[in-house]
Amino acid sequence: MVSIDEDVLAKLVKDKTLEKVLYYIAEGKPLSIHYDLEHGYHYPQIESEAEILPSESARILSDLASLKILSEKILFLSVICPTCHSTNIAVVYRCPRCGSVAIRKDLLMEHIPCGYIGFKPSFEEKGLAVCPRCGKTVSEDVRIVGVWFVCSSCGSRFPEPGHNLFCRICKEFFTVKDSSMEFIVEYYVSDEVSATLRKLIFPSRIKSILEDSGFRVEENIAVKGKSGVVHPFDFIVRRDPGRAIAFLIENTLKPITEAKVIEWYTRSVDVGMDVVYVTAAYISDGARNLMKFYDLSVVEAEDSRDAEAKVRKIVEALRG
Numbered sequence: 001m002v003s004i005d006e007d008v009l010a011k012l013v014k015d016k017t018l019e020k021v022l023y024y025i026a027e028g029k030p031l032s033i034h035y036d037l038e039h040g041y042h043y044p045q046i047e048s049e050a051e052i053l054p055s056e057s058a059r060i061l062s063d064l065a066s067l068k069i070l071s072e073k074i075l076f077l078s079v080i081c082p083t084c085h086s087t088n089i090a091v092v093y094r095c096p097r098c099g100s101v102a103i104r105k106d107l108l109m110e111h112i113p114c115g116y117i118g119f120k121p122s123f124e125e126k127g128l129a130v131c132p133r134c135g136k137t138v139s140e141d142v143r144i145v146g147v148w149f150v151c152s153s154c155g156s157r158f159p160e161p162g163h164n165l166f167c168r169i170c171k172e173f174f175t176v177k178d179s180s181m182e183f184i185v186e187y188y189v190s191d192e193v194s195a196t197l198r199k200l201i202f203p204s205r206i207k208s209i210l211e212d213s214g215f216r217v218e219e220n221i222a223v224k225g226k227s228g229v230v231h232p233f234d235f236i237v238r239r240d241p242g243r244a245i246a247f248l249i250e251n252t253l254k255p256i257t258e259a260k261v262i263e264w265y266t267r268s269v270d271v272g273m274d275v276v277y278v279t280a281a282y283i284s285d286g287a288r289n290l291m292k293f294y295d296l297s298v299v300e301a302e303d304s305r306d307a308e309a310k311v312r313k314i315v316e317a318l319r320g
């Protein structure tokens with residue numbers, strides 16, 4: 001069962017950018033997320049192949065996820081600067097009492113032979129490691145029993161420092177409560193959607209096949225029929241001298257029924273042109289019989305690659 005909304009893909013491939021993005025996804029190429037200081041979290045492979053900007057990729061992929069074309073896995077919640085929206089953020093430790101950043105880590109040590117416990121500086125006398133209780137030189141007979149922090153400004157000690165966040169780009173300090181946040185998401189394509197995408201016919205790829213065959217190609221042309229109704233076509237190809245041939249790509253998830261074939265026939269008669277219908281959708285037996293009865297040219301493809309191969313054959317035959 002396909003969970004993508006019926007025919008949403010047909011609309012998406014009409015957009016040149018989304019067509020490239022969907023082609024990339026249909027090819028099963030990686031959607032790995034990457035981090036760099038210039039762009040933050042982004043998806044460089046799809047950006048370079050689909051020619052989209054690093055600033056656009058997250059939004060486009062998120063839109064495709066809301067259309068159920070991509071599935072998402074949340075990696076974590078990222079902190080974002082509330083002022084400039086950068087993710088180039090550092091954690092800055094501060095004294096929880098006076099807010100000073102001048103804090104240091106202090107180790108609590110035990111001299112094992114005599115049991116004396118004190119902070120590390122208490123063992124350091126004149127550069128020598130000497131136990132302040134028993135006066136013996138200490139070497140490997142000490143162990144760390146705790147870690148504390150000391151504020152150099154107000155002298156307070158605390159087990160954990162307080163912290164602020166610091167934006168390395170706009171140099172602003174802010175708290176966790178003030179920060180903006182965003183889910184960092186990894187995307188993948190389910191097997192079910194992959195199978196659907198393989199049946200999606202990409203208009204740009206069909207266009208280049210038509211152009212490679214030496215035809216003049218007009219794209220997204222509306223033709224007014226004898227009835228006055230205007231019929232949109234994906235391509236009209238011409239070769240001088242010769243008749244124009246219209247191509248209509250039927251990117252649908254629904255099966256092709258008799259009703260659809262009657263619609264095709266009416267369209268062909270109304271515009272009075274040779275029309276080639278291209279589809280990878282399932283065609284019912286009744287619809288196929290009707291196609292033959294009306295003598296319609298239909299490229300009945302297994303998937304997008306098959307559609308491209310069959311269109312190439314047709315135009316090669318037309319070229320003679």
Ligand SMILES: [Zn+2]
Binds near residue numbers: 084085
């Ligand atoms: Zn900032």
Ligand SMILES: [Zn+2]
Binds near residue numbers: 098100152
């Ligand atoms: Zn302090």
Ligand SMILES: [Zn+2]
Binds near residue numbers: 111114132133134
């Ligand atoms: Zn001692």
